[in-house]
Amino acid sequence: ISAQVVARDLQESKILRAVYGNRQLDEVLTDFWFNHFNVFMDKGADRYLTTEYERDSIRPHVLGKFRELLEATAKSPAMLFYLDNWQSVGPNTPQGLRGGPNAQRRGLNENYGRELLELHTLGVDGGYSQKDVTEVARCFTGWSIDQPQRGGTFRFAPRLHDNGEKIVLGVRIPAGGGIADGEKVLDIVAHHPSTAHFISKKLAQRFVADDPPAALVDRMARTFLKTDGDLRAVMQTMLDSREFWSEGAFRSKMKSPLEMVVSAVRASNGNVDFATALVNQVGQLGEPLYRKQEPTGYSNSSREWMNTAGLMARMNFALQLAGNKVPGVTVEKHENTADTALGSPEFQKR
Numbered sequence: 001i002s003a004q005v006v007a008r009d010l011q012e013s014k015i016l017r018a019v020y021g022n023r024q025l026d027e028v029l030t031d032f033w034f035n036h037f038n039v040f041m042d043k044g045a046d047r048y049l050t051t052e053y054e055r056d057s058i059r060p061h062v063l064g065k066f067r068e069l070l071e072a073t074a075k076s077p078a079m080l081f082y083l084d085n086w087q088s089v090g091p092n093t094p095q096g097l098r099g100g101p102n103a104q105r106r107g108l109n110e111n112y113g114r115e116l117l118e119l120h121t122l123g124v125d126g127g128y129s130q131k132d133v134t135e136v137a138r139c140f141t142g143w144s145i146d147q148p149q150r151g152g153t154f155r156f157a158p159r160l161h162d163n164g165e166k167i168v169l170g171v172r173i174p175a176g177g178g179i180a181d182g183e184k185v186l187d188i189v190a191h192h193p194s195t196a197h198f199i200s201k202k203l204a205q206r207f208v209a210d211d212p213p214a215a216l217v218d219r220m221a222r223t224f225l226k227t228d229g230d231l232r233a234v235m236q237t238m239l240d241s242r243e244f245w246s247e248g249a250f251r252s253k254m255k256s257p258l259e260m261v262v263s264a265v266r267a268s269n270g271n272v273d274f275a276t277a278l279v280n281q282v283g284q285l286g287e288p289l290y291r292k293q294e295p296t297g298y299s300n301s302s303r304e305w306m307n308t309a310g311l312m313a314r315m316n317f318a319l320q321l322a323g324n325k326v327p328g329v330t331v332e333k334h335e336n337t338a339d340t341a342l343g344s345p346e347f348q349k350r
Contacts, residue, residue, distance in 0.1 A: 003047035010041070010051050011289045012275040015282075018262040019272055029062035029235075030054065031258065032206055034290075035297030037073040037120060039082040041290035045148045046078050050290055052151075053078035066199065066229035067190040070120065074112075074186060075154040077145045083295065085112040086148060090141040090162025108162070113137035115295045116189065126194035132169055138162040139173065139181040196224035200234060206300040208244055209252050216243040254302035257285030260314055264321055265329060274328040281326070285313055 061069035088109035113136035142161030200220035204212030
């Protein structure tokens with residue numbers, strides 16, 4: 001199967017689940033957490049590994065424990081390949097495993113260690129140092145992939161691991177730990193107060209406001225710590241809050257291209273025979289699915305989508321949808337179908 005077919009099937013399935021799924025919060029959270037733990041579909045083996053990544057590492061854990069989600073992404077071949085950790089080796093790795101004279105020689109790769117601390121857990125101001133990044137990278141040496149170009153599974157390679165002593169965020173990790181070194185790092189960062197705050201703020205930014213109220217974020221963070229990172233409980237704290245239901249939060253956020261396109265089809269009771277045109281539309285609006293090259297993923301901030309060209313493109317899409325001119329999509333035509341597709345004159349959320 002060609003990589004193009006795999007990519008198109010994955011993109012269309014995302015649209016179809018979002019349009020027809022009865023568990024809408026699951027779909028929104030799957031998209032949120034994929035962006036939080038972003039991988040780039042067009043990088044090498046990730047052309048084939050991204051489907052499994054979303055299905056097995058992200059989707060089952062969106063309302064579970066953060067620690068389990070974190071480990072699922074850390075051991076995912078898609079993440080190991082995307083951030084090059086599968087090539088990271090310790091200093092005592094035999095020369096024959098470091099690459100021949102005509103190959104790129106392998107050594108310690110800090111990509112995953114840095115993104116784990118900066119983007120996945122503590123946040124850029126979470127209190128870690130460059131020394132911590134290096135120590136974390138040492139802990140994850142040997143976390144690799146069995147035949148990555150053939151869609152292989154996670155494997156730990158002891159001969160590639162740095163078995164020396166490490167100190168991560170002030171915690172001593174004794175020598176000789178093997179795979180447990182990386183798992184200990186996941187324990188440390190998953191239970192860190194900075195992680196509780198960082199994750200809570202991102203969720204509140206996604207669901208409440210671009211600049212969420214500090215008091216709400218603090219309550220969500222306390223729930224995170226009290227419940228051992230129970231994401232369902234954190235979401236419940238947010239959804240039950242007065243801030244979530246406040247007048248200030250109502251229509252305070254602009255929809256992302258994916259949200260706008262999907263909600264327009266749902267609101268107009270559209271029937272999708274094939275989703276190719278909708279996938280292309282989301283891409284044209286600035287959010288090509290699974291193709292955010294940077295590890296940051298797509299932003300949760302409305303400011304990302306607030307520009308004249310984007311607004312014009314949204315209006316054009318609404319008119320095409322209302323006129324049944326989007327290939328593969330049929331909507332029930334009414335006098336106000338275009339307004340329904342846009343959601344409101346301001347194209348806003350909630």
